[in-house]
Amino acid sequence: MSNDALTGTTVALEHRGHSHTPFYIVWGVLLAITAVEVLLAYERLQPVRMLSILLGLSIVKAALIILWFMHMKYELTRMRRLMMISLCVCLALMCVFFADAFRILNLGVK
Numbered sequence: 001m002s003n004d005a006l007t008g009t010t011v012a013l014e015h016r017g018h019s020h021t022p023f024y025i026v027w028g029v030l031l032a033i034t035a036v037e038v039l040l041a042y043e044r045l046q047p048v049r050m051l052s053i054l055l056g057l058s059i060v061k062a063a064l065i066i067l068w069f070m071h072m073k074y075e076l077t078r079m080r081r082l083m084m085i086s087l088c089v090c091l092a093l094m095c096v097f098f099a100d101a102f103r104i105l106n107l108g109v110k
Contacts, residue, residue: 026068033057 037057040050067073072080 023068026064030061030064033061 037054040053043050045053066083072083
């Protein structure tokens, strides 16, 4: 067997025997964060402050979902690196296209 096949088999065996308890805990944390986000919607905060808080909570929620429910916690290191590189490229492209879209505001188009 090749090294990749042995590593894949090892990861599969480790993954097979795990408990469901951490998934319930993560699910509860996600529910709690969602409740905080809903409560923030009813607060009279400055928009920049509220959006900053909501963005931070969303990043935490996304990380929990990716690690636990998409099983990235159990993946190989190179798969994690590939995902992070892809994420950074997507974010960079979004920044480029959002900056281009802001020119519409300067043109006065509504």
